[in-house]
Amino acid sequence: MRVAIGVEYAGNAFEGWQTQPHRRTVQDVLEAALATIAGESVKLVCAGRTDTGVHATAQVAHFDTSADRPLEAWVRGVNSHAPASVGVLWAVVVDDDFHARFSAMSRRYRYVLLNRRVRPGVLDGRVGWAHGLLNVAAMNEAAQCLLGVHDFTSFRAAQCQAKSPVRHMHSVSVKRFGEVIVFDFHANAFLHHMIRNLVGSLVYVGKGRYPVTWMAELLAARQRSLAAPTFAPDGLYLCGVEYPERWPLPDGGRIIAPPQLLVT
Known part of the structure; x- marks a missing residue:
């Protein structure tokens, strides 16, 4: 059984x-x-x-x-x-x-980032942290170049064992809720450290270190060394897996929607 x-x-x-x-x-x-x-x-x-x-x-x-x-x-x-x-x-x-x-047809991940001057206390280990004010509009705009089928080599860990670096990103968004910034990613599958590497580079854009167009340049370069360092794992959550409707899983075996983690 x-x-x-x-x-x-x-x-x-x-x-x-x-x-x-x-x-x-x-x-x-x-x-x-x-x-x-x-x-x-x-x-x-x-x-x-x-x-x-x-x-x-x-x-x-x-x-x-x-x-x-x-x-x-x-x-x-x-x-x-x-x-x-x-x-x-x-x-x-x-x-x-x-x-x-x-x-599984796809997975959903959410990264929860606390964006305030002082580090987290109660939420230590449960959220990422960036102390400088981040430009969320710029980060969200930069992230839209990730939509579709791409070679994500620039955001792939050196030890990744996946046979191909090509993935299909169905949706991506970056939103602010007070002091919390939420990154949502939905793709057919993800590479090792892919989301943490994407978040790290998007944070660089949010800090103003690079323009919005930098993410597209990184994607096209297919070179991991050009992107930002891998971001901390603390705020990363696997929050959904999608299966064909034939399987008798909850919600019909379709999408388990990401919960409203730390968002009011």
Whole structure:
């Protein structure tokens, strides 16, 4: 039997999603909790492997098991054995040809940036921070060149293992809500560190270090060294995965809308 689950977690409590020998990752703690309920070892496959410090409000994963348990056992039962910083939101039985990663049509990420003079206290580890006043209009205008199908080599980490740097950006926006700036990205898939590299370069535009046209120049250059340094992971959230309607996931297996994180 194959089961799909929706998961949320605070990434600053873990060293990324993917399993590591030290067992301090989201995958490790969830597999341990699932194994307790299943009475057998369980292997999770997720829609998008997040890095150390990156959060998720709507991660999707699947696992195979021979254990016959009520769906609520995969939710409340697993949560009772998992750390407080991670939780299963829902569970559904899916066909064996469902794959959390390869069946996904697109992903949504949100970066939440606190833009004020002093660093965050209560929100430490949950938001990015930039102390100088940023020009959001310029940042949003610069980001529009990312729409469509492009080679994102200039925003790809050197250790990225993706076979191709080409991605389809469906939508992108940069908006201000008081002291909070929200970056929303929706694409078929993302490269390693792609969003954090995009945010870093957009912040440079917002600071006035480069003109709006710089983002298009970076995109065309296909050279990572020309773009800004990788921005902090603190404010990055995986907040939606889109699947074909045939899968019986919440919301019809379509889009799990990004929550209004820290926005009033």
